[in-house]
Amino acid sequence: MTRDPAVGWGIALLRGPGRAAALALVAGALALRIIDPGIITELRVRGFDLVERVWPSASDSARVAIVDIDEASLAQYGQWPWPRHLVAELVRRIAQGHPRVVGIDIFFPERDRLSPTEIARELPDLPPAVADALAQLPPSDRDLAEAMAAVPTVLALAPTREENARSSGPIHPAPIRRAGDDPTPFLKSYKSLVQSQPDLRAAALAAGAIAVEPDADGVVRRLALAVAYQQTIIPSFALEVVRIGGGSNASGSAAPPYRRTGGVARSSTSHRHWHGTSRPRTSSIRRSIQPSCGGR
Numbered sequence: 001m002t003r004d005p006a007v008g009w010g011i012a013l014l015r016g017p018g019r020a021a022a023l024a025l026v027a028g029a030l031a032l033r034i035i036d037p038g039i040i041t042e043l044r045v046r047g048f049d050l051v052e053r054v055w056p057s058a059s060d061s062a063r064v065a066i067v068d069i070d071e072a073s074l075a076q077y078g079q080w081p082w083p084r085h086l087v088a089e090l091v092r093r094i095a096q097g098h099p100r101v102v103g104i105d106i107f108f109p110e111r112d113r114l115s116p117t118e119i120a121r122e123l124p125d126l127p128p129a130v131a132d133a134l135a136q137l138p139p140s141d142r143d144l145a146e147a148m149a150a151v152p153t154v155l156a157l158a159p160t161r162e163e164n165a166r167s168s169g170p171i172h173p174a175p176i177r178r179a180g181d182d183p184t185p186f187l188k189s190y191k192s193l194v195q196s197q198p199d200l201r202a203a204a205l206a207a208g209a210i211a212v213e214p215d216a217d218g219v220v221r222r223l224a225l226a227v228a229y230q231q232t233i234i235p236s237f238a239l240e241v242v243r244i245g246g247g248s249n250a251s252g253s254a255a256p257p258y259r260r261t262g263g264v265a266r267s268s269t270s271h272r273h274w275h276g277t278s279r280p281r282t283s284s285i286r287r288s289i290q291p292s293c294g295g296r
Contacts (some may be wrong), residue, residue, distance in 0.1 A: 045215055067094060083114040084140040088147040101245035103154045105210060105237060109195040115140040146205040154240045155207040159190035159227050172208055174240065175195065176233050187228040190215065208240030227265035
């Protein structure tokens with residue numbers, strides 16, 4: 001019986017010096033990656049942190065500006081949440097700079113309790129004249145919606161695994177151009193989406209999901225470019241900002257579902273700590289609403 005030359009060549013290759021040890025090493029590495037024990041995960045993420053500190057990912061910070069709710073802004077305008085007419089004024093100030101897109105990563109799932117109409121409803125003991133005057137004033141949500149309609153705006157969605165989260169209604173995501181097989185099974189799946197008020201959603205051009213999934217140590221090292229909701233692909237907030245800013249009508253699903261970020265953000269109630277030198281330009285809301293008080 002004759003042997004296929006290719007088979008004979010393969011056997012000879014495996015019998016070569018050091019081949020068995022190399023195959024065993026590869027098999028062991030594959031087994032470790034599949035099992036992924038805690039010590040391997042720890043070494044991998046610490047190595048990623050070290051690389052980002054030593055060789056941070058480059059970015060064009062001149063094209064992105066962040067208007068930050070900082071301590072100075074809270075000291076001047078009061079605790080959060082602010083009245084939405086104040087947020088509307090901020091959006092109008094930003095719009096004066098003619099940005100390609102404004103991304104608002106704040107959720108507005110409930111009506112503004114500081115709106116004149118809500119104050120009249122919540123305080124039934126007000127004098128009738130005062131209550132009538134408040135009821136005649138336009139709701140602050142309408143003011144914010146009008147400000148958002150004047151500039152290309154992207155709102156944020158909050159994916160949740162709760163069955164029936166508040167403000168989880170019909171969703172109208174951007175059209176998705178698919179290439180290849182269905183990517184839905186490989187995406188993080190959520191049971192509901194917390195959305196902003198309907199008037200605000202109608203004024204925005206798009207909305208994207210902010211799905212933060214920290215690692216075991218509480219550090220966010222990756223962000224989902226898309227998530228799944230009821231078998232529907234929901235683009236991320238960042239992806240929708242890029243799409244609207246670039247003038248595109250659809251998102252693509254050929255991209256991998258996760259991408260390493262250029263910085264490392266540690267989960268906190270109000271702050272994100274970035275490691276690395278590449279940052280967008282950041283401005284205080286206090287200066288954006290009242291530029292003249294920037295030096296005070």
